[in-house]
Amino acid sequence: MNTKIAFIFDLDGVIVDTAKYHFLAWRNLANSLGFDFTKKQNEQLKGVSRVASLELLLKIGNIKLSEEKKQALLIQKNEEYLSYVNKMTSDEILPGIAKVLEFLIDNKIKFALGSASKNAPLILKKVGLINKFTAIVDGNQVSKAKPDPEVFLLGAKKLDMNPEKCVVVEDAIAGVKAANAADMISIGIGDKTVLNEANYVFEDTSKITTEFLKSLIN
Helix, strand or coil: EEEEEEEEEECCCECCCCHHHHHHHHHHHHHHHCCCCCCCHHHHHHCCCCHHHHHHHHHCCCCCCCHHHHHHHHHHHHHHHHHHHCCCHHHHHHCCCCHHHHHHHHCCCCEEEEEECCCCCHHHHHCCCCCCCCCECCCCCCCCCCCCCCHHHHHHHHHHCCCEEEEEECCCCCHHHHHHHHHEEEEEECCCCCCCCCEEEEEEHHCCCCHHHHHHHH
């Protein structure tokens, strides 16, 4: 096992794109409450917990509800989201990711998942990747949301690696900040101007080359 370095991957926007399913479920929920919810507004929910996302949604719609009704809406939203997730296949793995994971496996480099999603194990199972990961940290195991580094520090612990030897792959600025706070190397996937605090930024996952990975290991 190569112990020089280890990787921790976020899930949404890095391994798969389930953000589109979150958006559909939140938009349908907003519509049922009598207002619209746009893709632009949905950007505010990126990397935010389910409970905080509902609060933001209700603020957008200028709606006040009882705690009981909020809980019912959270269950409703999650059930719709899971109906999409349950139809997922390996076709939904983002471009280049299968190649990156195979490279890490071939080079005996450990890697973990570090996601706020409580559905992360189910999603990995649906796309056929669950057995590839050395460790999985999901929303059921952490109490603090990114940019708090808790999820990545727990990932490093599960990989039995020092944080400074871990490389985090993230698509949200909150995740990049969390990786930096954990003293890890951060790789951002997306817009360079948004992810400007990352050590490295790639436009999308297909741009991560084996040459780049080799340079990181060495």
